[in-house]
Amino acid sequence: MEIKISDEAAQWFQTELNLKDGSYIRFFARYGGSSPVQQGFSLGISNEEPVADIASEISKDGITYYVHEKDLWYFDGHNLIVEYDKKADEPKYLYQ
Numbered sequence: 001m002e003i004k005i006s007d008e009a010a011q012w013f014q015t016e017l018n019l020k021d022g023s024y025i026r027f028f029a030r031y032g033g034s035s036p037v038q039q040g041f042s043l044g045i046s047n048e049e050p051v052a053d054i055a056s057e058i059s060k061d062g063i064t065y066y067v068h069e070k071d072l073w074y075f076d077g078h079n080l081i082v083e084y085d086k087k088a089d090e091p092k093y094l095y096q
Helices: 007-016 069-075
Strands: 003-005 024-031 041-046 054-060 063-068 080-085 090-095
Touching: 003 007, 003 054, 003 063, 007 063, 007 080, 007 090, 024 069, 054 069, 063 069
Parallel strands: 003 080, 024 063
Antiparallel strands: 024 041, 054 063, 080 090
16 A cells, blocks of 8 residues: 655645644544545544554655554555645545
């Protein structure tokens, strides 16, 4: 499983979450909502340092984006592609 973050999405995270060099963004399975890969669950994000085994990570502009091993099931073998939706002014999450 790979994580890919567009430059525009990375800038959105930095601005909206007031991230500094060395910050972390965790992607995780959240109960409720909807997603194209897991019924009854949705993708959550949090600004927290890793406390468990990392299954996948990418660093961009000094920020580390990651998924813990325990949340890998949510992605069901898909890669996470994070793009920026200019019209909605928010990240757009794609699963490939």
